[in-house]
Amino acid sequence: MMSEQEENKKATLKIYRTNYNKNESSYYDEFEVPVNRWTTVLDALLHVKSYSDSSVGIRYSCRMASCGSCGMKINGRPSLACYTKISELNKDVIVCEPLSNFPRIRDLVTDFSQFFGHHKKMEPFIHNEKVSLDIKDKDDLVEFEQSPKEVDDYLQFSYCIKCGLCYSACPTVATDSSFPGPQALSQAYRYVADNRDNDKKTRFNIIDERHGIWRCHFAGSCSVVCPKGVDPALGIQLLKGHMMGFSKNDKKVANLRAKNKE
Amino acid sequence: MALLKLRESQIMKIHYLTGIVALFAVAIHILFRLIMPFGQSLLYQNVISNYHNIFYALLLESILILISIHGFNGLRIILVELKQSPRWESTITILVLISMIGIIAYGTRTIVIASGL
Numbered sequence: 542m543m544s545e546q547e548e549n550k551k552a553t554l555k556i557y558r559t560n561y562n563k564n565e566s567s568y569y570d571e572f573e574v575p576v577n578r579w580t581t582v583l584d585a586l587l588h589v590k591s592y593s594d595s596s597v598g599i600r601y602s603c604r605m606a607s608c609g610s611c612g613m614k615i616n617g618r619p620s621l622a623c624y625t626k627i628s629e630l631n632k633d634v635i636v637c638e639p640l641s642n643f644p645r646i647r648d649l650v651t652d653f654s655q656f657f658g659h660h661k662k663m664e665p666f667i668h669n670e671k672v673s674l675d676i677k678d679k680d681d682l683v684e685f686e687q688s689p690k691e692v693d694d695y696l697q698f699s700y701c702i703k704c705g706l707c708y709s710a711c712p713t714v715a716t717d718s719s720f721p722g723p724q725a726l727s728q729a730y731r732y733v734a735d736n737r738d739n740d741k742k743t744r745f746n747i748i749d750e751r752h753g754i755w756r757c758h759f760a761g762s763c764s765v766v767c768p769k770g771v772d773p774a775l776g777i778q779l780l781k782g783h784m785m786g787f788s789k790n791d792k793k794v795a796n797l798r799a800k801n802k803e
Numbered sequence: 804m805a806l807l808k809l810r811e812s813q814i815m816k817i818h819y820l821t822g823i824v825a826l827f828a829v830a831i832h833i834l835f836r837l838i839m840p841f842g843q844s845l846l847y848q849n850v851i852s853n854y855h856n857i858f859y860a861l862l863l864e865s866i867l868i869l870i871s872i873h874g875f876n877g878l879r880i881i882l883v884e885l886k887q888s889p890r891w892e893s894t895i896t897i898l899v900l901i902s903m904i905g906i907i908a909y910g911t912r913t914i915v916i917a918s919g920l
Contacts, residue, residue: 713884716884717884717887719887745812749810749812750811751811751892752883752884753811755812784812785812785816785819
């Protein structure tokens, strides 16, 4: 049973408002919302949209931290709105702002084109010249065999949902927009560590440039904010090791770190 | 220019290597201050006699080269991140290379003069 105090609990939602298409200057709107133990920031925002101001701009979809659509800065920290409970923030005022390092569109909605562009640039698919990419040659199709241990080598990096929180938290991206960012680089490592992929050279050429992997200064904030427990900073350091030729133990390290996180 | 065409991974290998080797070279340089009381080791005659020791002069020269390469590449990295245009990157690389060669040349001149070679 809920106590009366719990039933009447309220929090103030302070939402960043602007419309860049209309050159509006930014301001904050405040809304009071009812809060329960299980109320997430997304629930509160949807409450505002339903009962206070339907014009609040947010992007969301699955409501269960699977799609990565509702990324925003909550009390200054990049977080998924659907995965952040208001009761766990221990604050009466919840400040919602758009993600940093992304071009802003309206209110809490940001433009992901550049972010996805970096991801696409990494060619996030298996390169294997032994296998034909032409789906018409069905006779040439072969099975990619992989043991569970080989899957473990890159598994944690494949949990990425492309929510952009790591990109938003990265201090290098803040000053260097050509830097691919933690998400794209950890995905590059995900395919380098995959034993079905046999074209490391192509991927190394993509990231081994002036604004490439070497601009990561290992702040580690990407790994701190990841809602899926991925450690992009580790992936980047392992990838650097590969490029420097110290790659013998990187898979062991990745396994150990993944096990420690469990 | 071959130096401008180096891949970033090759430059970073040089960067890390010069950093690590410089640590050891500077450690030996500091240890030289401990073979006699610190104040005494910095007396004019002692400093000049150190320079006349060919191995010590070579150590100083190697520190000068290692620190210059490592430090100026660090500066290049900071400056390259400020702006994203190939022209800016090439200009910065050339300016940093010229400054590095200038510093090494001037330092080498000092070492050569002091060592009386």
